[in-house]
Amino acid sequence: MLEVMAEALAGEAASGAIAHAFPDPEGEATWLRYLLSSGTGWVAESEGRLAGFGITARRGPIDWLVSLFVRPAAQGGGLGRRLLERLWPPAPTGGRATLVDASSRPATSLYLHAGLTPRFPVLAFEGTFGSRPGGAPAARNDEDATQPQVAELDAAAFGAPRTGDHVFWTKTGFGYRSLYDADGAWLGYGRWTPAGRLGPVVLREGADWLGALAALADEAARAGAGRMRLLVPAVNGGALEACRRMGLRYQGSEIAMATCPLDGWSRCLIHRAGLP
Ligand SMILES: CC(C)(COP(=O)(O)OP(=O)(O)OC[C@H]1O[C@@H](n2cnc3c(N)ncnc32)[C@H](O)[C@@H]1OP(=O)(O)O)[C@@H](O)C(=O)NCCC(=O)NCCS
Known part of the structure; x- marks a missing residue:
């Protein structure tokens, strides 16, 4: 194969x-x-x-x-x-x-x-993030404790909780961090591969994508991942703007095609082209 x-x-x-x-x-x-x-x-x-x-x-x-x-x-x-x-x-x-x-x-x-109907492009970016800006969310490695919130957020973004996928990702060495705002409220989560692919990342409505991606990239860099690669749905304006401000380089795009709307994708980065 x-x-x-x-x-x-x-x-x-x-x-x-x-x-x-x-x-x-x-x-x-x-x-x-x-x-x-x-x-x-x-x-x-x-x-x-x-x-x-x-x-x-x-x-x-x-x-x-x-x-x-x-x-x-x-x-x-x-x-x-x-x-x-x-x-x-x-x-x-x-x-x-x-x-x-x-x-x-x-x-x-x-x-x-x-x-299937073409819904929107999903853009690939690559680059480094520089230093975490002031006011960026705090990141915590608390995967076990946040499982119920992650399942709820995945259901809102992807239409289903993805417990099995998370077990697979953790087993194969993906990083995990929860993000918290200054008041301690949970904003969502992000993952990355040891080779530096950031995603999936799913955040609550209205979250600060620039701060969140910088915080996750900083955590990934500390864990040994250097340059990052991201797959950004074009409907996620916050993440696109963050990539622009960080000066990440555009690598190409895929088109999301579906029989149904993929509305939840305005609040996520996807894992890879084969499966969000
Ligand atoms: C996409 C892919 C799987 C299609 O397999 P295939 O066996 O060549 O496809 P088929 O011969 O069954 O053709 C199916 C349809 O594809 C389209 N198609 C096939 N070759 C085409 C070509 N050269 N130009 C435009 N359309 C073409 C046609 O719509 C065709 O149906 P039709 O002949 O009734 O119009 C194959 O081309 C492939 O492996 N491509 C590279 C990898 C890839 O892009 N995979 C998809 C990842 S999501």
Whole structure:
């Protein structure tokens, strides 16, 4: 599966459409195994060889298409469409959503045919945050104590509590911090990977994104992560403004496509393109 993924993405990386094709094979393998343990997967074989695969994962009311790849040599022959029909059977029991690379014409066309509507871009940024500004929220490593609040906030942002995802993230070394304002009120939480990917971050309505992202980046830097990479939904104006003020560099975008509105995304950064 990793080989199919690398081949399918190599063309896009070579054309400069995506920043990197395959940064961390071991991490991807762990991620695919987790997705398969909590979702549904199909493979397509041709002449005894794996030609493509796809995985969907249900989170609350939405079936997320988290992976769909067909080897370049097998593309254009109907495999992508047939895999998608298995992954998203014709009679839907819930909503459907995915993120598609902004430059991928075949994938966009395929998902439009499947009834998904483009909602908004999700922009990738990279850079360093500098020092934490005065008045930035206080950060605490109190994951166990804040589980109920996190579940509530995730339900508001993503439509479902994500207990299993949090267990996986903690097990695979993601950092966690809660953020608190000067009066001690809980503002939300943020996570980051050891390699410096910030997200998911979910904050209460009206939170100060500039201070919050600076505080989380500062915590991540102390824990050894240097440059940060972020995936910012365009509907999260506070986070976009924070990236602009911090001088982060824009890397490219994906389009969030869904059968339903993704309103809660105005208060989050997502984890990765495959699953928020
Ligand atoms: C997207 C992808 C999975 C499609 O698989 P595929 O087997 O090539 O697709 P199919 O042959 O089944 O074609 C399905 C539809 O895709 C669209 N499509 C396929 N090739 C296309 C092209 N060159 N230009 C525009 N649309 C195209 C068409 O709508 C087509 O349906 P139609 O022929 O009835 O119009 C495959 O191209 C791929 O792996 N791409 C790289 C990785 C990627 O972008 N994955 C999606 C991540 S979310």
